[in-house]
Amino acid sequence: MTNLLQPGRVPISGDVYLPAEPGEVSWGLLPNAVSPPVRRVVSGTAVCLDTISHEGLLEDQGRDPAAFFAAAGIDVVLDDAAELARSGTHDPLLHGPHVVTGPIEVEGALPGDVLEVEILELRRRAPYGVISNRHGKGALPGEMPLAPDGWDPAVPVPPVCTIATVEGGRGAIAVGDGRRLTFPLREFLGIMGVAPATDRPVHSVPPGPHGGNLDVGPLGVGARLFLPVQVSGAMFYAGDPHFAMGDGEVALTAFEAPLRATLRLTLHSDAATRSLAAALAAPYADTGAEHLLLGLDEDLDEAVRKATRSALALLGARYGLPMPIALAYLSAAAHLHVSQVVDIVKGVHFAVPKPTLESL
Known part of the structure; x- marks a missing residue:
């Protein structure tokens, strides 16, 4: 390589x-x-x-x-x-x-x-590159990584670092028995x-x-x-x-x-953008097809609430949607994703489709 x-x-x-x-x-x-x-x-x-x-x-x-x-x-x-x-x-x-x-x-x-x-x-x-799982961290702290046989429970389990490679435009990791997993x-x-x-x-x-x-x-x-x-x-x-x-x-x-x-x-620095940012009080994003509204909190439920409030605020400020209609649209057409659960402050992002909104 x-x-x-x-x-x-x-x-x-x-x-x-x-x-x-x-x-x-x-x-x-x-x-x-x-x-x-x-x-x-x-x-x-x-x-x-x-x-x-x-x-x-x-x-x-x-x-x-x-x-x-x-x-x-x-x-x-x-x-x-x-x-x-x-x-x-x-x-x-x-x-x-x-x-x-x-x-x-x-x-x-x-x-x-x-x-x-x-x-x-x-x-x-x-x-x-590398995919790592470390003692006391990740979604299963205390469960993963697995301790080697005979490992002293008073000693932290060593990290498990899995090497990943790029093969034919895809990611690949070896299973260890001759097989390989690939992914986009x-x-x-x-x-x-x-x-x-x-x-x-x-x-x-x-x-x-x-x-x-x-x-x-x-x-x-x-x-x-x-x-x-x-x-x-x-x-x-x-x-x-x-x-x-x-x-x-x-x-x-x-x-x-x-x-x-x-x-x-x-x-x-225009007034409309400054006002929206102040209302959201968090970063936000646009992928071209979707608005991404972020929710960040140590409590995952509160992160969800923050992302939902931010999505409602954007739909009201940018498209003039009443809050009950905006909430209905989110529930019917948008997607709430868990970004990560491993960074102390957990993250979610609401992916809100843009085509219907921009046709209003």
């Missing part, structure tokens, strides 16, 4: 290129209100940025991606991933696992504005966000009004994510790249693997 999209290697699209070098990324913490930008751009700029998957770099994997993947028969790794693993800038007791590229300052962005992130292109940087690829960035209005460290795992670790699978090429700006300059960042993820992400991670992303950053 030698087909790697190394830093700086073409193709590079967009107006600005941002590599995932140690000085351009943060490992385990998200940018906050006092983080200095690594780039400054104007609204409408298409930014091409490299992202690094944390899988293969972490302490419970040996902090040596070359050795970790060599054990699975993979003999080449990305240069930027190997350099980051050697950097000594990650403390698993204090930091989350994710690597984010940025932050990028958008000139003129002010709190209350909305930053639109249009996903123009996602290129796979490697033909392999659906690339997206699990983390896209703006800096929250705090000078305290921001852990990379829980998502929030700033976006962050949203893990919303439909945010692939063609989708647009809308992030309520929290601080001047917005301070956008992205990371946690995936080649595929099932709704729920129940193991803890899905097909985690590095991407080169080209994203157009557009600032909206």
